[in-house]
Amino acid sequence: MFFLKKRIAENAWWRVSLLMAIGLSLVSCGEKESKVIILVEGDGVEMANPGDTKMFEINTFSNDDIVKKLSICSEDAKQGILVLKDTMLNVSSFRCTYVYTVPAFEDTTQVDLRFRVFASDDSYSTTWQHLTVCGRENTLASLDNYTLYSGSSRNQDAFSLELEQVLYSSSADARFIDMVDMGNDTLTGEFLRTWTSMTGLSFSRFNDFDYETATRSSVEDAYAVSTKYSELRNIQDNDIVLLGRSDTAVGVIKFLAVFDEEGVENDRYLFSLKKIN
Numbered sequence: 033m034f035f036l037k038k039r040i041a042e043n044a045w046w047r048v049s050l051l052m053a054i055g056l057s058l059v060s061c062g063e064k065e066s067k068v069i070i071l072v073e074g075d076g077v078e079m080a081n082p083g084d085t086k087m088f089e090i091n092t093f094s095n096d097d098i099v100k101k102l103s104i105c106s107e108d109a110k111q112g113i114l115v116l117k118d119t120m121l122n123v124s125s126f127r128c129t130y131v132y133t134v135p136a137f138e139d140t141t142q143v144d145l146r147f148r149v150f151a152s153d154d155s156y157s158t159t160w161q162h163l164t165v166c167g168r169e170n171t172l173a174s175l176d177n178y179t180l181y182s183g184s185s186r187n188q189d190a191f192s193l194e195l196e197q198v199l200y201s202s203s204a205d206a207r208f209i210d211m212v213d214m215g216n217d218t219l220t221g222e223f224l225r226t227w228t229s230m231t232g233l234s235f236s237r238f239n240d241f242d243y244e245t246a247t248r249s250s251v252e253d254a255y256a257v258s259t260k261y262s263e264l265r266n267i268q269d270n271d272i273v274l275l276g277r278s279d280t281a282v283g284v285i286k287f288l289a290v291f292d293e294e295g296v297e298n299d300r301y302l303f304s305l306k307k308i309n
Contacts, residue, residue, distance in 0.1 A: 065155065066150075066151050066156055066157045067094050067095070067097040067151050067155070068092060068094045068097060068149045068150065068151045068155075068156070068157050069093055069094065069149075070090070070091070070092040070147055070149045070157050070159050071090070071159070072088050072090050072091075072147045073088065073091075074086060074087070074088050074089075074161050078162055078163055079163075079164050079166065080134045080163045080164065080165050080166070081309040082135065082165065082166070082168065082248070083136070083309075084134040085132065085133055085134070086131070086134060086163065087129055087132075088130045088131075088132065088145075088147075088161060089127075089129055090102070090126075090128050090129070090130055090147065091125075091126075091127050093126070094124060094125070097152055097153075098122055098123060098151070098152050099121050099122075099123055099124065099125065099149050099150075099151070100120070100121060100149075100151055100154070101118070101120050101121060101149065101150040102119045102121055102126065102148070103117065103146075103147075103148045103149075103150070104116045104117040104118075104130060104145065104146065104148075105145070105146045106145055107143070107146065108141050108142060108144065109141060109142070110137055111135070116132070134163065134165055135165065136165075137165055137167050137168065138167055138168050138169055139169065140164065140165065140166055140167040140170060141164075141165050141167065142162065142163070143162070143163045143164075143165055144161075144162050144163075145160065145161040145162070146158060146159075146160055147159050147160070168247060168248045168249045169247050169248075170247060171245055171246065171247055172247060172248065172251070172283075172284075172307070172308065174304050174306050175304065175305045175306070175307065176304045177302060178191065178198055178303055178304070178305065179198065179301070179302055180198050180211075180213060180300060180301045180303070181297075181298075181299065181300045181301075182213050182215055182216055182223060182296050182297075182299035182300065183201065183212060183213040183216075185296050185297045185298070185299065186297065187200075187297070188200055189212060189213045189215075190210075190211065190212040190213070191210060191212075192204070192208040192209065193210045193233075193275075193282065193283065193305075193307060194210075195208055196305075196307070206231075207231065208231075209230040209231065210229055210275075211227050211228075211233065212227065212228060212230060213227055213301075214226040214228060214263075215296075216296045216299065223292045223296075223299040224265075225292075226263055226264065226265045226266070226267070227267065228262065228263045228264075231277075232277055232278075233275055233282070234260035234261065234262060234275070234276050234277065234278070235260065235262075235263065235264035235273050235274070235275065236255060236258035236260050236261065236273065236274040237264070237271060237272070237273050237274075238254055238258055238273070238284075239270070239271060240272075241254050241272045241284065243284060243286045243304075243306070248308050251274065251281045251283065251284050252281045252308070254274055254281075255275075255276045255281035256281070258274055260276065267287055267290055267301065268287070268290060269288070269289050269290055270286070270288075271285075271286075271287040272284065272285070272287075281308060282308055283305060283306055283307040283308055284306050285303050285304070285305050287301060287302070287303045288302045288303055288304060289301070289302045290302075
């Protein structure tokens with residue numbers, strides 16, 4: 033009786049797994065019915081930026097045949113069909129993580145990723161993942177109205193590009209402190225208006241840069257010809273500052289206002305940020 037119940041349970045599990053494979057993966061088969069199944073799971077986010085990495089978990093199997101080959105292709109209106117991976121397997125099941133680097137396009141472009149597995153008789157099953165890649169000329173989204181305080185205050189005096197939030201430099205992980213205020217002069221109390229970075233970020237003041245219409249390419253082009261510094265000094269209202277690491281631009285800041293008030297606790301900056309993801 034135990035073995036009978038176990039067999040029934042196993043059969044039920046297999047039927048559920050098969051329905052999930054067909055329903056969740058949107059699998060289509062070749063001209064003749066295929067005995068191989070493929071499941072592909074992404075992060076569920078279809079919007080992507082050039083240079084992003086997307087990870088796809090692939091699970092392919094066959095109950096009574098072999099998985100002969102795995103093929104991955106991309107299709108888009110600019111590049112056509114590109115073969116990304118073509119691997120002979122000859123196994124009953126196979127799992128892997130496929131890492132896809134999102135290409136750059138001038139205009140917003142849809143990229144369709146085709147995942148296909150073949151059985152021993154060359155019948156196949158296919159599933160798709162779809163990405164909308166933002167063009168280089170799309171205006172960057174602005175992250176607005178951050179307040180960062182003097183490093184001599186007891187307030188949040190640092191900023192993380194990755195986390196997109198202000199931090200306390202005294203307690204934050206240094207790996208996330210992309211920008212931090214240097215505080216006030218210890219003798220005079222003067223607000224120094226100076227930032228540095230704990231992650232190797234470079235600063236380039238570029239007040240003629242058009243922040244409002246900034247695109248990925250305009251930030252990259254301006255940063256490429258700018259003079260870079262490891263510190264940003266004498267920050268003023270309406271300063272526009274390009275950000276980068278080595279020769280790679282990562283964003284641009286616009287300082288909306290700098291407040292230099294009595295004491296140190298309320299010395300602060302109000303700024304907005306556009307980031308290249």
